[in-house]
Amino acid sequence: MSLLSLVIVGGILLGGITGIGTGTVSEPADLSSTPAVDADTSIQPAVLESTSQRPLGPDAHEEQSFRSVAFSQPNADTPDEDDVVVRLEDDHVVTAAVADRMPSDPYVETVDDGDHLIVDEESSYDYPVVQTKDGTVATVGDDGAPIARINNGTDLVVLSDSGSIADTIVVDRADGFVKTEDGRTNVTVDGTPIKYPNYKKTEIHPTIQNVTAVNEGETIEIAAAFEKREWGSGERDVTVRLLDSGSPQETVTRTIEIGDEERISEVLEYETKRGDHTADEIELTIDGNSDAEDVSIGAAGAAVVNLETRGTVEGDALEVTAELDRFGTVPEGKQDYPITLSINGTDVRTNVVTLAPDATTTETFTYEADRDDVPQVDVRVSSPTDSASTTVPVLSRLEHDHNIRTEVTDTTIGGLSEEFDVSAVFWYSGDLPGGETQFTANLTADGTVVDQQDITLSGSSAANATFTHELSESAPPIANATIETPADVTPVELDQETVITFDEITDPAARNGQLTATVTVENQGETPGTETLTIEPRNPYAVESDGTYTASAPLEPSESFTETVTFDVTEDAPPNLDLVASTTHASEMRTVQIRDNESRFEIENVSVDAGADGTNPVVTATIRNTGGAAGTQDATLTFDDESIATESVSLEPDEKRTLSGAVEPAETGTYSYGVTTDDDSVRDTTTVEPAADDSSGIVGSVQDTISLNGSRLPLLAASLLGVVLVGAVVVGYRTDSDDLQELQERMTGMTALQPAAQKLQQAARNARNLVSNGGSGSVVVQNGLPRTALIRVRVRSDEEILFLEDFELAEDEQRTLECLPDADQFEVGAGVDDIAAHEETFQRGTAEVGVVLQPDGITITAL
Numbered sequence: 001m002s003l004l005s006l007v008i009v010g011g012i013l014l015g016g017i018t019g020i021g022t023g024t025v026s027e028p029a030d031l032s033s034t035p036a037v038d039a040d041t042s043i044q045p046a047v048l049e050s051t052s053q054r055p056l057g058p059d060a061h062e063e064q065s066f067r068s069v070a071f072s073q074p075n076a077d078t079p080d081e082d083d084v085v086v087r088l089e090d091d092h093v094v095t096a097a098v099a100d101r102m103p104s105d106p107y108v109e110t111v112d113d114g115d116h117l118i119v120d121e122e123s124s125y126d127y128p129v130v131q132t133k134d135g136t137v138a139t140v141g142d143d144g145a146p147i148a149r150i151n152n153g154t155d156l157v158v159l160s161d162s163g164s165i166a167d168t169i170v171v172d173r174a175d176g177f178v179k180t181e182d183g184r185t186n187v188t189v190d191g192t193p194i195k196y197p198n199y200k201k202t203e204i205h206p207t208i209q210n211v212t213a214v215n216e217g218e219t220i221e222i223a224a225a226f227e228k229r230e231w232g233s234g235e236r237d238v239t240v241r242l243l244d245s246g247s248p249q250e251t252v253t254r255t256i257e258i259g260d261e262e263r264i265s266e267v268l269e270y271e272t273k274r275g276d277h278t279a280d281e282i283e284l285t286i287d288g289n290s291d292a293e294d295v296s297i298g299a300a301g302a303a304v305v306n307l308e309t310r311g312t313v314e315g316d317a318l319e320v321t322a323e324l325d326r327f328g329t330v331p332e333g334k335q336d337y338p339i340t341l342s343i344n345g346t347d348v349r350t351n352v353v354t355l356a357p358d359a360t361t362t363e364t365f366t367y368e369a370d371r372d373d374v375p376q377v378d379v380r381v382s383s384p385t386d387s388a389s390t391t392v393p394v395l396s397r398l399e400h401d402h403n404i405r406t407e408v409t410d411t412t413i414g415g416l417s418e419e420f421d422v423s424a425v426f427w428y429s430g431d432l433p434g435g436e437t438q439f440t441a442n443l444t445a446d447g448t449v450v451d452q453q454d455i456t457l458s459g460s461s462a463a464n465a466t467f468t469h470e471l472s473e474s475a476p477p478i479a480n481a482t483i484e485t486p487a488d489v490t491p492v493e494l495d496q497e498t499v500i501t502f503d504e505i506t507d508p509a510a511r512n513g514q515l516t517a518t519v520t521v522e523n524q525g526e527t528p529g530t531e532t533l534t535i536e537p538r539n540p541y542a543v544e545s546d547g548t549y550t551a552s553a554p555l556e557p558s559e560s561f562t563e564t565v566t567f568d569v570t571e572d573a574p575p576n577l578d579l580v581a582s583t584t585h586a587s588e589m590r591t592v593q594i595r596d597n598e599s600r601f602e603i604e605n606v607s608v609d610a611g612a613d614g615t616n617p618v619v620t621a622t623i624r625n626t627g628g629a630a631g632t633q634d635a636t637l638t639f640d641d642e643s644i645a646t647e648s649v650s651l652e653p654d655e656k657r658t659l660s661g662a663v664e665p666a667e668t669g670t671y672s673y674g675v676t677t678d679d680d681s682v683r684d685t686t687t688v689e690p691a692a693d694d695s696s697g698i699v700g701s702v703q704d705t706i707s708l709n710g711s712r713l714p715l716l717a718a719s720l721l722g723v724v725l726v727g728a729v730v731v732g733y734r735t736d737s738d739d740l741q742e743l744q745e746r747m748t749g750m751t752a753l754q755p756a757a758q759k760l761q762q763a764a765r766n767a768r769n770l771v772s773n774g775g776s777g778s779v780v781v782q783n784g785l786p787r788t789a790l791i792r793v794r795v796r797s798d799e800e801i802l803f804l805e806d807f808e809l810a811e812d813e814q815r816t817l818e819c820l821p822d823a824d825q826f827e828v829g830a831g832v833d834d835i836a837a838h839e840e841t842f843q844r845g846t847a848e849v850g851v852v853l854q855p856d857g858i859t860i861t862a863l
Contacts (some may be wrong), residue, residue, distance in 0.1 A: 001386075073801045083119045085130055085156070093156050093169040093178055095119050095149065103231050108171070108178055110192045113740055117194060119149050119156070130156060130187075137187045140167070140180055147187060171196045173233070190765050202232040204258060206284040208293040216300035217329035220270040224284055224291070226256060226265045234259070238286045242279035242295065243770060249279055256286075272297055272328045277385075301385030302337035302355055309379060310434035311393040312369050313400040318392060320365045322381040326355035333357075339618040341365040342380040343373075369394045382478025395433045403429045404439065404457075404487035409464075411492055413471075416554055420445070420469040422492050424483050426455050432648075434815040435459055442484040443467035444583075446476070455485075473554050474586040477529035496525035500533075503562065505579070508593035508653050510628030515543070515567045515592060519581045521553075522560035530554045531583045535565050538578035542594070545567040570593060595653065599631020601677040604656065608639075608673050608686045617688065619644060620660040621675035625651035633678045637661040640671045649677075777820025779828060780863070781851045783809035789832045789853060794839075795819050797826040809853075820849065830858050 083095055086106040093108065107116045115132040127148035130138040137146050141156045147169055148159045157657055158167040158180060169187060176199030177186040186193045199439060201611060210223040222240065228789070236258055241251035254268045267840040270282065277299035283292040306323035309679040320341060333356065340350040349365050369377070373394040380389040410423040422443055436458045443451040443512050450469040464480060467483070481492035509515040521531050536548040553561040569577075573594040580589045605622040619637045632650040636643050645661030659675070667688070674683035730785045783789055788810045795803035803819035820826065824844045830851045831837030848863035 016182050064363065081826075082515050083128075085117045085119060086181070087155060092181075093171060095156070103201075103229075104203070105198050108194050108196045110189050111195050114197075115189070117189070122146075124277050127159070132189055136189050138187050138194055140169075141183075148166070171199060173199065176200070182564075196231070198231060200232040201230045202234075202236065202258070202287055202483045203229040203289070204236055204287045205229065205289045206238065206286050206291045208282070208284055208291045211282055211293050213298075214272055215294040215298035215328035216272050218272055218275050219283065219531050220272060220295065220297070222268045222270065222282060222284065222293075223265070224268060225263060225265050226258060226286065228258055236286055238266075238268065238284055240268055241283050241285075242276060242297075243281035243283055243292065244278045245280060248283075249276070274300060288718075293692055298327050299385040300330045301326075301335075302339065302353065302383040303386040304328050304339075304381050304383060304388040307379070307381055307388045307390050309390065309392050311395065312398045313395045313433050313437070314369055314371055314374055316369060318367045318369050318377070318379075318394070319379060320367070320379055322363050322388065324355065324361050324363060324383070325352055326359045329357045337383050339363055340382050341367065342382065344378050345365055345380075371396070393433060400433065400437070401486040404485050405429055405438075406441070406483050406485055406488070406490040407482060408490060411494075414525055415496075415556060416471060416473045420471050420478065420481075420527070422467045422469075422483065424467070424490070424556070425462050425464050426457060426485070428457045428460075432457060432459060439486050441465065441467075443469060444480075444482045444484055445469055445478045446480055450485075471528060474530050476531060477523055477525055477527040477555070479525070479527075479585045494513065494527060496527055496585065498531060498583050499524050500523070500581050500583065500586050500588040501592050502581065502588065504564075505590055505592060506630055507590070509569050509792030510576070510595055510597035510653070511569055511571050511573050512597045513569055514568050515577070515579070516564065517579060517581075517590070518562060518564040518568075519588075520560055520562040521555075521583060521586075523555035525556055526557050527686075528554070528556045531561075533561075533563055533581060533583055535579065535581045537567065538580055538589075538738050539574060542570055542573035542577045544570060581851055595626075597629050599625050599629050599633070599651065600626050600627035600650065600679050601631065601633045601635070601649065602626045603675050603677065603680045603682045606673070606675050606682045606684060608684075616662045616664060617664045617686075618660050619673050620658065621673070621682070622658045623649060623651070623657055623675070623677060623680075624656035625653055628653055635659055635678045637674075638676070638683075639663040639673045645810070647696075652789050731820070777818070777849070778824045778852060779817045779819055779849045780814060781809065781817065781830070782853070783811060784815045784852050784854045785832070786811055791853065792831045792837075793817060793819070793851065794829045795821065795826060796829075797821050797823040802826070822845065828860055830860060832858065 003242060021192060054822055059122075084106065085095060085108050086103075109116050115134075117130050117132060117138060119128050120131055120135075121220045122131060122135065125137075125148065127150070129149070130147040132138075139146055142175050145158050146167060147156050147162065149156055150165075157165045157170050158169065160166040167182050167185075170179055170181045171177070172179050172184070176196045177363070178194040178196065179185055180187075180225055186525060188194065198406070205227045207225045207227070209223075209225060212221045214220050220242050224238075226238075234257070235255050238254045238256055239251055240254055242249040252270060256264070256266050258264055268284070277297045279295060280295055281292045282295040283290055285681050293359040302320050303325045305325045308321040308323070309319060312318040322339065324337075324339065326335070330814070334354050335356075336352050336354050338350050339353050342348065348367055351363055351365070353361060353363055355361065363381075365381070376393045378389065379392050380387055382388075390584060405427050406424055409420060410421075412419070412421040414420065424441070426441065428437065436456065438456045440444055441453050441455050442449045443453075451467040453465040455463050455465060469671055471478075477496055478494060479496040481494055483490040483492065489722060499522045501522070502517060502518070503520055503559055504518040506515045506517070517535060519533065519535060521533050523529075523531060530552050531553040534548060534550050537543050540547045547567060549563070549565040549567075551561075551563045555561070575594055576591045578589055579592055580587060582588070602624050602625075603621055604624050605620075607620050609618045612725050617639070619639050621635070621637060625631060630650070630652045632648060635649050635657075636645055637645040639661075640663075644663050645659065647659055649657050649659070651657060670687045672683055674681065676682075746809065779793060779795070781793060782792060783791070787810055789804065790808055792806045793803070794801060802821050803817070805817065805819075807815065809815060820828075820842075825841060827839050827841050828849045829837055829839035830853075832853055838860060840849075842862060846862045850859075850863050851859055852859040
């Protein structure tokens with residue numbers, strides 16, 4: 001047997017001995033580290049043929065084609081550690097010097113005393129041999145062949161007597177004895193076998209590489225690597241156990257076969273059972289070495305694997321959909337599981353779900369959000385063994401509605417009995433809760449809902465809708481249209497205008513007579529419809545029956561209709577009657593004077609006109625019918641108390657006529673002139689002076705008089721109006737026809753009244769001076785009664801009496817009272833012993849008020 005075929009060197013050890021059990025031959029150990037031998041002590045190596053055995057004596061030499069073999073120097077006492085005999089791969093025994101990795105106890109020893117064997121120089125041998133520390137040589141077989149170290153200490157071999165390699169040395173894995181490889185002959189020391197004491201020892205280290213996550217009742221798979229660090233081999237037990245926070249649970253044992261391999265990988269299994277979900281670690285133990293890894297074991301039951309929900313609005317339903325998965329296989333068969341919805345930590349609903357192993361399902365819960373849920377709620381869905389939670393926003397209804405936007409995009413208006421269409425676009429401003437919302441939008445026409453549309457908004461998309469309203473011929477034209485949503489009211493722009501016009505009306509009208517009005521209604525807008533006209537007095541008792549007239553007509557834009565109505569005026573009608581014409585969208589009012597149903601011819605103006613060239617004077621008078629009915633009366637013009645013209649005059653209410661008459665030339669002097677009707681009479685005077693060419697003429701002026709309660713007093717014209725007369729005093733007096741004779745008699749004394757008039761006029765001036773000198777204003781009181789009278793004058797403002805005085809006035813006597821207040825509004829009242837009191841209201845800025853007592857009443861007026 002050649003050296004190359006018998007000697008195996010080098011190798012990979014498990015935990016110090018590599019390559020165990022692989023059956024492969026490793027590369028030779030590096031021999032370059034072997035110490036060189038000094039020249040004077042070196043032994044020449046023998047030359048070995050590859051096909052024969054040759055002695056390795058001291059004189060042997062190596063041919064060029066063979067390796068040189070150097071021997072170590074002998075050790076004196078204690079051998080170096082490198083010279084201890086150790087076991088190498090494939091059971092070959094070598095020195096520690098050439099073992100690249102060693103077991104924990106790298107030696108062989110004798111069986112009895114346990115002496116370690118070393119390699120040392122022995123004088124009896126040419127080569128280093130295996131021996132005990134005391135020098136006893138280990139031998140092989142009956143012939144006592146020694147074990148020598150060759151190849152620079154890399155191999156131990158048995159040498160024959162001739163010095164050739166007889167056999168290689170191995171360790172028997174079955175019993176640990178050192179033997180020859182071929183004959184399996186024990187190596188002995190003085191007959192005692194040599195043995196490797198730790199031939200059965202193993203040291204395996206586990207490393208967990210992966211652990212599967214399972215549920216109770218399922219199998220955990222543990223992928224692990226095992227590394228052997230000692231020489232022994234064979235089946236080994238691995239302990240697998242679960243740990244709950246470090247406390248061991250149930251333990252199981254699995255067996256692995258590691259053989260001669262240095263590192264293997266295994267997948268171990270562990271069957272879980274009910275209750276294992278509390279474990280958090282799994283541990284492997286072998287040869288006293290352990291490794292642990294986190295483990296996830298789900299409790300057998302229903303898992304809430306997913307929640308689907310979205311935000312909602314106060315008052316709306318919050319929908320929560322839970323995806324449920326039955327996990328684990330214990331107990332077997334279908335099981336019922338209570339699934340609970342919790343809102344903000346409070347359980348609000350529980351549903352029972354039936355699941356078989358590995359089955360899945362979904363369960364939907366509904367919860368109505370309220371004001372307390374704004375702005376968000378915590379949602380939790382749980383089973384007895386699992387739960388899932390999320391947070392859901394809840395928007396207030398006010399904020400949600402405020403974010404709905406509307407814009408009118410188009411409006412189409414047909415004719416009568418056609419369609420009115422409104423198109424609009426809707427959108428949501430901001431993030432839409434839950435991604436979708438629904439609401440109702442209304443089209444209103446003049447406050448009435450005429451069409452509805454259900455609008456759905458999704459995400460940021462807008463929605464379009466068209467509203468339609470069938471126009472009715474009997475309905476009024478649409479004036480106001482809107483699109484109403486929960487957010488607001490969006491107006492639809494319409495051009496609508498109804499115009500009402502009083503074309504004709506009886507004004508004034510007479511009590512117990514008729515009032516006729518003609519009214520036109522025109523549709524000036526863009527929407528068609530039926531206009532219903534109502535004409536009625538504001539004072540229902542002013543006309544007979546119910547006093548209401550109604551008429552209708554369908555109108556297209558720009559069309560109109562006209563109605564005439566006649567009312568019978570009652571005896572109780574007020575002086576001013578308000579007549580109102582109205583439709584759905586418009587109203588117009590006219591105020592009509594109501595008078596007694598008789599004519600009254602009043603004189604408005606009387607004057608004398610003389611030509612510049614001294615021609616005959618002309619008397620001119622204007623007469624107006626101030627009554628409520630048409631009439632005919634004779635009007636007589638007079639000059640110098642003689643009639644100069646009489647004419648029959650016919651007048652409608654408020655109609656007037658102007659009459660005139662010429663007189664013969666008169667001598668220079670003062671003359672009276674006037675006009676008389678059945679209801680009125682006016683007298684004035686004028687002075688006629690000769691012209692420069694001695695011709696006659698009228699020189700002077702005539703002043704109009706003020707009318708108070710239908711009477712005129714000569715003193716009142718002077719005192720209240722402060723008339724300044726040029727030439728003769730001109731005073732007009734007016735009364736009813738019954739007093740005409742008395743007035744004519746009093747007119748004869750007109751000249752005597754001039755000083756009194758001047759006196760009263762001066763009193764009014766004095767009163768004005770008092771006001772201008774700091775007073776608030778004055779009241780001038782004139783007694784026009786034909787007797788002495790007890791008079792009371794009262795001034796008040798804001799219901800507070802500011803002035804009150806009782807005093808007597810003789811006939812035609814006057815008095816000035818400085819008593820008007822500085823107020824925005826005040827009342828002046830006066831009363832007499834046998835005449836009812838009377839009061840009038842005045843505004844700021846009234847400086848003088850005149851009070852005249854007359855036989856037929858009291859007149860109070862501003863001057």
